[in-house]
Amino acid sequence: xxxxxLRRVTLIIPTxxxxxxxxxxxxxxxxxxPIEVRVGEHGIAPERLAILRHEFGLDxxxxxxxxxxxxxxxxxxxxxxxxxxxxxxxxxxxxxxxTVELSVCALIFALVIxxxxxxxxxxxxxxxxxxxxxxxxVTGASMPIFWWGLMMILxxxxxxxxxxxxxxxxxxxxxxxxxxxxxxxxxxxDDDGAFASAVSHLILPTIVxxxxxxxxxxxxxxxxxxxxxxxxxIRTARAKGLSPLRVVIVHALRNALIPVVTVIGxxxxxxxxxxxxxxxxxxxxxxxxxxxxxxxxxxxxxxxxGTLLIAVLVMAVNLGVDVTYGFLNPRIxx
Amino acid sequence: xxxxxxxxxxxxFGRFRAVxxxxxxxxxxxxxxxxGESGSGKSVSMLAVxxxxxxxxxxxxxxxxxxxxxxxxxxxxARRKLVGRDIAMVFQEPTxxxxxxxxxxxxxxxxxxxHNAVPRAQVRDRVIELLDQVGIPAPASRLGAFxxxxxxxxxxxxxxxxxxxxxxxxxxxDEPTTALDVTIQKQILDLLxxxxxxxxxxxxxxxxxxxxVAETAHRVQVMYAGQMVEEQPTEALFTKPHHPYTAAxxxxxxxxxxxxxRLPTIPGMVPGIxxxxxxxxxxxxxxxxxxxxxxxxxxxxxxxAKFRCYFPLGESA
Numbered sequence: 001x002x003x004x005x006l007r008r009v010t011l012i013i014p015t016x017x018x019x020x021x022x023x024x025x026x027x028x029x030x031x032x033x034p035i036e037v038r039v040g041e042h043g044i045a046p047e048r049l050a051i052l053r054h055e056f057g058l059d060x061x062x063x064x065x066x067x068x069x070x071x072x073x074x075x076x077x078x079x080x081x082x083x084x085x086x087x088x089x090x091x092x093x094x095x096x097x098x099t100v101e102l103s104v105c106a107l108i109f110a111l112v113i114x115x116x117x118x119x120x121x122x123x124x125x126x127x128x129x130x131x132x133x134x135x136x137x138v139t140g141a142s143m144p145i146f147w148w149g150l151m152m153i154l155x156x157x158x159x160x161x162x163x164x165x166x167x168x169x170x171x172x173x174x175x176x177x178x179x180x181x182x183x184x185x186x187x188x189x190d191d192d193g194a195f196a197s198a199v200s201h202l203i204l205p206t207i208v209x210x211x212x213x214x215x216x217x218x219x220x221x222x223x224x225x226x227x228x229x230x231x232x233x234i235r236t237a238r239a240k241g242l243s244p245l246r247v248v249i250v251h252a253l254r255n256a257l258i259p260v261v262t263v264i265g266x267x268x269x270x271x272x273x274x275x276x277x278x279x280x281x282x283x284x285x286x287x288x289x290x291x292x293x294x295x296x297x298x299x300x301x302x303x304x305x306g307t308l309l310i311a312v313l314v315m316a317v318n319l320g321v322d323v324t325y326g327f328l329n330p331r332i333x334x
Numbered sequence: 335x336x337x338x339x340x341x342x343x344x345x346x347f348g349r350f351r352a353v354x355x356x357x358x359x360x361x362x363x364x365x366x367x368x369x370g371e372s373g374s375g376k377s378v379s380m381l382a383v384x385x386x387x388x389x390x391x392x393x394x395x396x397x398x399x400x401x402x403x404x405x406x407x408x409x410x411x412a413r414r415k416l417v418g419r420d421i422a423m424v425f426q427e428p429t430x431x432x433x434x435x436x437x438x439x440x441x442x443x444x445x446x447x448x449h450n451a452v453p454r455a456q457v458r459d460r461v462i463e464l465l466d467q468v469g470i471p472a473p474a475s476r477l478g479a480f481x482x483x484x485x486x487x488x489x490x491x492x493x494x495x496x497x498x499x500x501x502x503x504x505x506x507x508d509e510p511t512t513a514l515d516v517t518i519q520k521q522i523l524d525l526l527x528x529x530x531x532x533x534x535x536x537x538x539x540x541x542x543x544x545x546x547v548a549e550t551a552h553r554v555q556v557m558y559a560g561q562m563v564e565e566q567p568t569e570a571l572f573t574k575p576h577h578p579y580t581a582a583x584x585x586x587x588x589x590x591x592x593x594x595x596r597l598p599t600i601p602g603m604v605p606g607i608x609x610x611x612x613x614x615x616x617x618x619x620x621x622x623x624x625x626x627x628x629x630x631x632x633x634x635x636x637x638x639a640k641f642r643c644y645f646p647l648g649e650s651a
Binding site: 231232233235236237238239240241242243251254255328329330331 | 381384386414415416417418419422423425427430431432433434435436444445448449480482493496
């Protein structure tokens with residue numbers, strides 16, 4: 001187990017270099033640099049531009065800029081935003097809980113609904129419920145997030161007025177950001193309606209962000225269950241005289257979860273990617289929103305540092321999934 | 335009254351009749367062997383007894399009684415109370431028949447708990463006792479073992495322990511030794527016969543091994559293409575088979591073919607869904623076939639020896 005963990009951690013290093021290189025090249029392929037973007041249409045004296053560029057190291061050849069950045073990251077510094085001059089790490093820490101809160105809620109939403117739906121579809125295979133559900137889930141999995149988010153806002157916020165349009169909590173509330181998680185902070189807040197307000201702000205983003213994972217999990221659960229339900233040990237379980245519910249949950253689902261957990265792990269990456277769009281639609285002050293702004297402002301350190309941190313997170317989650325896998329599947333446990 | 339009594343059992347999957355009008359009787363405390371080639375409907379008829387034929391299979395029978403209880407008239411819940419407790423089954427592939435995610439001790443205990451066979455506090459002791467009875471050494475240390483950590487033979491012992499956990503009156507064993515090494519086959523078979531005689535339960539043994547039949551069975555039922563073609567007490571069947579198919583099976587035994595340069599075989603194959611012959615189902619492969627065999631299906635005749643043939647062996651044709 002220790003060797004396995006060690007090997008996985010070692011693999012992180014080449015991934016780091018790959019991720020930083022990719023984000024570095026992509027952002028430099030876009031015309032304009034932080035200075036030009038800040039100057040805007042007003043223009044600036046060429047001498048002044050050269051001085052500023054030199055300050056940020058932008059006059060260096062590309063390979064030098066990249067090498068400098070790598071050295072800087074290796075020594076533990078992600079640098080500071082070219083816009084706010086705050087350290088990237090501090091900004092990330094402030095915004096990250098909002099993204100985690102949204103992603104976790106979306107994942108829970110996807111699991112709580114997707115798993116049972118997949119199980120029911122497998123048990124009732126070939127019925128109208130099965131076909132209907134699978135049809136809906138293809139639609140769900142191929143739904144463009146931005147369109148889906150706008151439609152939800154249009155229907156539930158604008159037409160029906162059930163939920164707020166954007167933000168994490170109503171303007172009337174001030175909640176001390178003690179943990180950074182609005183649900184927790186508002187729960188302990190003295191304001192009576194704060195928690196309810198936080199929940200109502202979370203509903204739509206959660207649904208929008210959770211839709212694709214929900215559809216994927218439901219489909220994966222269904223196919224894994226179908227495979228397991230045909231196995232010999234299911235027949236044995238039924239031959240014991242167990243109730244159909246016990247056969248499905250205790251015997252079949254437990255086995256079907258093994259592939260499903262892998263998919264859930266992969267969904268975390270998709271979830272963080274989706275969070276960027278969802279946060280932009282709902283003006284959710286999280287990491288995704290922050291990265292989009294960084295792109296617009298050509299804020300190289302934020303963009304590269306943020307991408308790197310998200311990559312680390314995805315890798316950590318996948319490592320966690322692999323460890324969980326061992327607990328679920330006794331055959332690969334020693 | 336017979337322990338298990340079935341008349342005219344039919345199991346259909348769509349338009350395919352896997353079991354076609356089979357009668358089956360198991361007396362309390364006897365060993366019945368059901369023999370036949372793959373696809374002859376042996377397993378399916380036993381699964382029907384267990385109530386394990388799922389969609390799209392359809393089961394019907396004129397009579398299907400266990401200990402006087404009409405099995406087909408029971409609610410699913412009442413049927414489940416019976417299955418696993420009074421009628422238990424052991425399957426062919428021990429390793430895949432156990433759930434890979436749970437320790438074997440837990441899986442046996444689950445049977446005990448499902449039928450409240452022993453008080454909760456005694457479940458663990460009872461599982462150890464069962465594992466001991468099926469010949470697993472150091473049973474207490476095997477409780478936490480997973481199926482993949484045990485050999486096929488050990489897993490089959492676990493399956494048997496699970497099946498006998500609630501003291502069934504009928505144990506159905508569906509080719510319990512087919513997937514095992516030859517050396518282990520004998521051990522498992524001896525174990526089954528031993529448990530059967532000690533506990534006085536009935537044993538319905540499905541096999542395609544005539545050697546196994548000769549050694550264990552009190553009575554034999556021969557299945558062909560979903561039909562029962564012959565039924566006799568073991569000794570009579572081996573000395574005086576009536577149906578040509580039974581005779582052909584016996585002739586194909588290596589022990590009986592001593593001296594012959596080639597082992598006799600039965601030409602052709604068991605008919606499938608699309609090539610079921612008219613008349614006697616065995617007629618395309620039968621050496622004694624005559625015109626009537628190709629036009630009309632022979633009924634089941636006889637008292638002590640029942641068979642389905644117009645021109646049986648051992649009688650003047």
